[in-house]
Amino acid sequence: MMNGYGIKENGEFYPVSLQFGGHKLCGSGRFSNVYCGQMIAPIQKEVAVKNVWSDTETRHLKTSEYAEIQILTKLFHPAISNLLFFYSRSANDKTIHCLVLDYLPNEMAKMRDQGVKFDVLDAKIYTFQLFSAIAHLASKNIVHMDIKPQNVIMNRSTGNLKLADFGNARRLETNEKTGGAYQVTRFYRPPELLFGCEKFTPAIDIWSATCVAFELFANRVLFRGKDTKDEITLIIGVFGYPTDEDIKSMGVKRPRVARKEARGIETYTSKMLDPEIYDFLKSTLKIDPKKRKPAIEVLKLPLFDVIRAIPRKKRSNGMEIPNLLNYTEMYHKRESEVEVAPVDIETTEKAEKESKSSSSHSDEEDKGKEK
Numbered sequence: 473m474m475n476g477y478g479i480k481e482n483g484e485f486y487p488v489s490l491q492f493g494g495h496k497l498c499g500s501g502r503f504s505n506v507y508c509g510q511m512i513a514p515i516q517k518e519v520a521v522k523n524v525w526s527d528t529e530t531r532h533l534k535t536s537e538y539a540e541i542q543i544l545t546k547l548f549h550p551a552i553s554n555l556l557f558f559y560s561r562s563a564n565d566k567t568i569h570c571l572v573l574d575y576l577p578n579e580m581a582k583m584r585d586q587g588v589k590f591d592v593l594d595a596k597i598y599t600f601q602l603f604s605a606i607a608h609l610a611s612k613n614i615v616h617m618d619i620k621p622q623n624v625i626m627n628r629s630t631g632n633l634k635l636a637d638f639g640n641a642r643r644l645e646t647n648e649k650t651g652g653a654y655q656v657t658r659f660y661r662p663p664e665l666l667f668g669c670e671k672f673t674p675a676i677d678i679w680s681a682t683c684v685a686f687e688l689f690a691n692r693v694l695f696r697g698k699d700t701k702d703e704i705t706l707i708i709g710v711f712g713y714p715t716d717e718d719i720k721s722m723g724v725k726r727p728r729v730a731r732k733e734a735r736g737i738e739t740y741t742s743k744m745l746d747p748e749i750y751d752f753l754k755s756t757l758k759i760d761p762k763k764r765k766p767a768i769e770v771l772k773l774p775l776f777d778v779i780r781a782i783p784r785k786k787r788s789n790g791m792e793i794p795n796l797l798n799y800t801e802m803y804h805k806r807e808s809e810v811e812v813a814p815v816d817i818e819t820t821e822k823a824e825k826e827s828k829s830s831s832s833h834s835d836e837e838d839k840g841k842e843k
């Protein structure tokens with residue numbers, strides 16, 4: 473048993489006892505290990521547990537104050553790997569923040585590396601879910617800031633998708649600066665960040681999600697730049713050198729690369745895709761972030777009519793398209809899945825501090841992950 477917290481509908485935390493069955497390592501990032509396995513109490517569900525080592529900046533924070541938890545508390549949507557519970561534990565005198573998250577078994581990047589190809593219907597289903605997730609983020613004034621195939625998890629059999637890893641996500645109200653060119657993994661980084669813009673906007677996620685969607689439809693990376701300059705050159709080769717209006721809108725200096733004629737996305741991709749897919753790509757891949765179609769509008773495109781069709785179409789594996797009709801709603805209620813036990817928060821926090829290394833996870837495996 474582990475003392476942790478659940479999240480109420482209004483975002484408040486409540487103390488709860490957590491119990492897990494066996495876990496196995498199912499993914500790792502630079503600063504975390506992710507385990508998947510069965511949760512036994514207070515709900516029975518397959519979950520992912522992300523263990524993040526606190527760094528010098530976050531060492532003094534309580535787990536409830538950790539940024540990724542703060543952001544995930546504000547979100548709840550079927551296309552997001554939602555935060556269900558959290559707890560902390562200690563190992564080697566370090567605090568480990570543990571996030572209990574919705575789990576799906578297939579990571580998009582791993583499938584791509586294994587040579588899995590998606591048919592057009594599945595690519596539409598996954599793209600729809602990805603954009604419904606970022607529409608939800610935009611409705612909460614949150615930008616993910618690292619949308620890429622490594623952070624997209626799926627269930628290939630049911631056709632469900634969830635956006636994961638909110639470790640870089642930001643809230644727009646904080647008016648923080650992005651740090652420009654080094655935010656968002658290069659292939660998915662929008663032009664304004666490549667040109668040094670320091671403002672966070674939901675349009676950043678629109679560009680990155682469109683690059684991911686292109687991979688679903690075309691089974692290859694859209695802009696595989698070798699470095700920042702090469703990434704800029706590839707983008708300018710397709711869309712042309714930014715106009716004065718674009719530069720003003722982004723609030724950046726003119727990029728120092730050769731001025732090229734725009735080849736257009738169709739020519740660049742050898743006209744390999746259906747016209748309705750190009751209509752989508754052209755509505756979201758705009759140099760000027762203000763001209764990119766917002767996610768909520770993308771969901772209305774004719775490209776996704778097949779998802780709305782009744783009776784629901786069958787996918788190539790014989791299963792029906794998942795019911796995604798309520799995905800366009802921005803408000804999804806957190807189920808109060810758990811009877812709130814009468815435990816007081818102070819006692820739980822004290823018990824947490826005292827329960828060193830009481831988890832079933834191996835501290836050895838988590839070693840070396842300190843930021």
Ligand SMILES: Nc1ncnc2c1ncn2[C@@H]1O[C@H](COP(=O)(O)OP(=O)(O)OP(=O)(O)O)[C@@H](O)[C@H]1O
Pocket residue numbers: 498499500501502503504505506508520522553573574575576577579622623625636637638639
């Ligand atoms: N909810 C989940 N369900 C299944 N697998 C997951 C889940 N969350 C994360 N993973 C897997 O674990 C990996 C690492 O998780 P995550 O990206 O959240 O860690 P990170 O330390 O923030 O990564 P990065 O180094 O990219 O910042 C993911 O690429 C994915 O394969």
